[in-house]
Amino acid sequence: MAAGAVTRPISEQAAHTVAADEFARLVAAHRPQIFRFLLASTRDVDLAETLTQDCFLKAHLHWGQFRGDSTAMTWLIRIAINLEKDHWRSRRLRFWRSTQANSVDLDEASEWLPSGERSAEQQLLAREQVKKVWKIVETLSGRQRTVFLLRYVEDLELSEIALATGLNEGTVKAHLSRALAKVRAGVGSRV
């Protein structure tokens, strides 16, 4: 700022408007990504939609406390991870825990592939591979799955994953390496 420049305080209403605009931009920019992460984590469209909604509601309530230590995306993913954990914890208390009526089965989840310019045979092969990866992802522990999805679906760096999960980078690497070893073994297997 140039010496002698005068800064005028803005009114409370103007500050609110600025914050609301900023938050609206944040929602527009990151909502699809948060939804995608939650969809991959839960394989349940309705649940992913609800948790995404909750995530942005929570973010809106605490928007004033966001200090910018990490990127907004990392902060949002951290909220989403906590919401997902809370959801499973509360669900575990219920006796119908095992019923996952809304979650999409592996076959259906594996159907999704951009058609591109592949031949029918290539499409079939790709679908088989996707199905295998889904099968392995299902067997991963909660942390391994989160780290794996953030790395290979959301393309986050290890440092970003560490910030989002609250783990240190070494632990993230360890989880990722174990998850990848399982995926490698699963993909390599000829079933």
Added chain:
Amino acid sequence: MTIESNKAIEAEEVELRQALGHFRQSVHAWSDAEYGRPRIVHPATVRTVWRIATIGALGCIVAAGALSVFLIEHRHQPGEAQTVIAPATSSQPETSLKTTAAKTPAAPLVQPGASVSDEELMASIDKDVSRIAPSAMEPLAQLMDEGEIH
């Protein structure tokens, strides 16, 4: 390490990368499709109507129950009063006492038609209700005298 094994590892690595790439594309495609899909919001009115109907039905049941209890209470009260009042009024016709007796199958407190005072009535009640408990060692023959054992 031989060249063959190197090639095998390389091929495995390529396959893994390919699988991860396809998985990523698949999740993105699925998410994009679901994210863009218009949501069907079911109107809440159906649920509200059902809720109102249920509450209404339960309310009717409770009201009917309360009314029937009230009516039964009112129907029984004059009858009971008759039993007590009837002996006191000597002018009351004999038929009303008979109907009261018919309503209560238990042994009547007083003989129909007899006019008794309140004291006598209470005394007869006391006599009927209270009995001297026989001692454990009391011979049965004594009880038989009083007509207790038949």
